[in-house]
Amino acid sequence: MTKLALEYWPLARFRSYDRNLKKHKSSVEKMIQSIEEFGFRIPVLTGTDGEIIDGELRFLAALQLEIDEIPVVLADDLNPAQVKAFRLMANSSAAWSKWDEEALALELLELRTFDVDLQLTGFAISDVEDLLKQFGPENSGNTDPDSVPDLESEYVTSPGDVWILGDHRLMCGDSTNGADISALMAGEAADMVFTDPPYNVNYEGKAGKIKNDHMSNDQFYQFLYDAFTAMFLALKKGGPIYVAHGESEGINFRTAFQDAGFKCASCVIWAKNNFVLGRSDFQPQHEPILYGWKPGVRHCWYGGRKRTSVQMLESDDQLQVENDSIHLTLQNRVLSITGDNLQVEELIPSVIHEKKPQRSDDHPTMKPVALVERFLKHSSLKNETVLDSFGGSGSTLIACEQSRRKCRTMELDPRFADVIVRRWQEFSGRAAVRESDGLTFEQVQYARRTH
Numbered sequence: 001m002t003k004l005a006l007e008y009w010p011l012a013r014f015r016s017y018d019r020n021l022k023k024h025k026s027s028v029e030k031m032i033q034s035i036e037e038f039g040f041r042i043p044v045l046t047g048t049d050g051e052i053i054d055g056e057l058r059f060l061a062a063l064q065l066e067i068d069e070i071p072v073v074l075a076d077d078l079n080p081a082q083v084k085a086f087r088l089m090a091n092s093s094a095a096w097s098k099w100d101e102e103a104l105a106l107e108l109l110e111l112r113t114f115d116v117d118l119q120l121t122g123f124a125i126s127d128v129e130d131l132l133k134q135f136g137p138e139n140s141g142n143t144d145p146d147s148v149p150d151l152e153s154e155y156v157t158s159p160g161d162v163w164i165l166g167d168h169r170l171m172c173g174d175s176t177n178g179a180d181i182s183a184l185m186a187g188e189a190a191d192m193v194f195t196d197p198p199y200n201v202n203y204e205g206k207a208g209k210i211k212n213d214h215m216s217n218d219q220f221y222q223f224l225y226d227a228f229t230a231m232f233l234a235l236k237k238g239g240p241i242y243v244a245h246g247e248s249e250g251i252n253f254r255t256a257f258q259d260a261g262f263k264c265a266s267c268v269i270w271a272k273n274n275f276v277l278g279r280s281d282f283q284p285q286h287e288p289i290l291y292g293w294k295p296g297v298r299h300c301w302y303g304g305r306k307r308t309s310v311q312m313l314e315s316d317d318q319l320q321v322e323n324d325s326i327h328l329t330l331q332n333r334v335l336s337i338t339g340d341n342l343q344v345e346e347l348i349p350s351v352i353h354e355k356k357p358q359r360s361d362d363h364p365t366m367k368p369v370a371l372v373e374r375f376l377k378h379s380s381l382k383n384e385t386v387l388d389s390f391g392g393s394g395s396t397l398i399a400c401e402q403s404r405r406k407c408r409t410m411e412l413d414p415r416f417a418d419v420i421v422r423r424w425q426e427f428s429g430r431a432a433v434r435e436s437d438g439l440t441f442e443q444v445q446y447a448r449r450t451h
Contacts, residue, residue, distance in 0.1 A: 006071055017051055022056070028061055031060070035067075042058060043071035044071070101134070135382055139402050143427050146368055146369055157172045161417070163421055168401065171183060174412060175227045175390055175410045184410055185408055190239060190408060192384070221252045221255065228257055228261075232260050235294045237295070238297040240300055242268070246288075263294070267309065269309060272285055366392055380405055383404060386400050390410065392416060397423075398424065
């Protein structure tokens with residue numbers, strides 16, 4: 001191997017190649033800034049005749065900086081054909097490999113802590129911000145991820161409205177309507193689905209009845225089939241899907257799921273630490289979540305091989321107060337304390353564990369963000385698109401915001417569409433914009449109140 005000898009030449013000894021292969025005009029200023037910050041660190045490659053083989057941009061920057069001498073390495077051992085080939089190779093080699101964007105983002109984040117001008121890296125600030133947005137740390141948010149605003153007496157959203165919430169899209173529309181789903185997706189295919197349809201249990205809470213939650217058996221099957229078919233068409237081949245559902249309608253959920261074309265791979269159990277006391281012999285303390293994917297190619301999975309079909313969330317909560325009862329969980333025992341005489345009854349939950357069930361703060365009509373985020377990380381990557389056809393209170397959207405995914409969510413009820421918008425605005429500190437006219441949520445609200 002030829003040993004390289006470093007020399008220093010005055011600028012007058014160099015001459016540019018007559019057929020310069022790159023246009024340097026817009027790049028000279030960047031190179032000047034680099035040399036001023038770091039010094040002239042990379043020698044110019046040339047022959048004894050002074051014709052530059054590699055380093056034209058550095059040479060042009062040195063001319064403007066009026067540097068007396070710059071380092072040079074001679075390549076007199078190359079014949080004319082090799083010189084031409086080497087010149088092309090030197091100019092094209094930077095494009096041989098692609099950046100590991102996640103590693104690059106971490107490097108840029110570290111640089112930012114040193115208060116370095118990131119433009120000195122050669123990247124445009126807009127490119128840096130885009131990269132950090134996609135691959136930077138997760139968003140912590142301004143509020144508790146599971147905090148949900150109260151319903152307002154008057155709603156702002158109208159059916160058909162599409163709200164732009166940063167990287168996310170929310171439509172007030174029908175999840176069984178293919179045209180509405182197409183409008184929501186705006187020509188994009190979903191990378192995965194996480195959704196929580198109505199359970200057909202005629203649930204009524206403080207917010208009133210849930211829409212599409214009280215149908216006949218045939219009607220509910222058709223409702224699910226239409227919704228799953230719309231999801232199937234919006235999801236890419238191999239895209240995973242998770243569907244939370246109630247045990248009482250398990251047959252309809254599974255049948256419609258498979259009839260729509262999805263592969264039913266397994267049922268994941270969310271083990272909770274509280275429950276709604278009912279007439280069941282086994283008090284329901286879990287929710288099943290169907291898991292599968294759209295066939296066609298190998299499905300996406302990033303969760304490794306250590307995931308079990310029972311999902312539990314950590315929490316210190318062991319006491320639940322409901323109506324006139326107190327439910328106390330001690331490992332796998334659930335005690336119900338009722339009445340003035342403190343009558344104690346041991347209940348049998350639907351999921352039995354040797355270790356105590358752990359729980360997160362839950363709500364009858366929503367999933368904990370931590371639970372949703374767990375599945376997002378198992379089946380998608382940062383900056384990928386997640387479809388939730390039943391937005392509810394917006395837990396999937398907040399999980400996407402927190403984990404840097406892009407959410408596409410549909411909500412039929414304008415009241416809950418408002419809740420999703422407000423929840424995201426409070427969490428992110430940013431303003432939602434209506435796609436049709438560019439008005440913010442607050443501007444639309446003001447216009448409605450003044451007319």
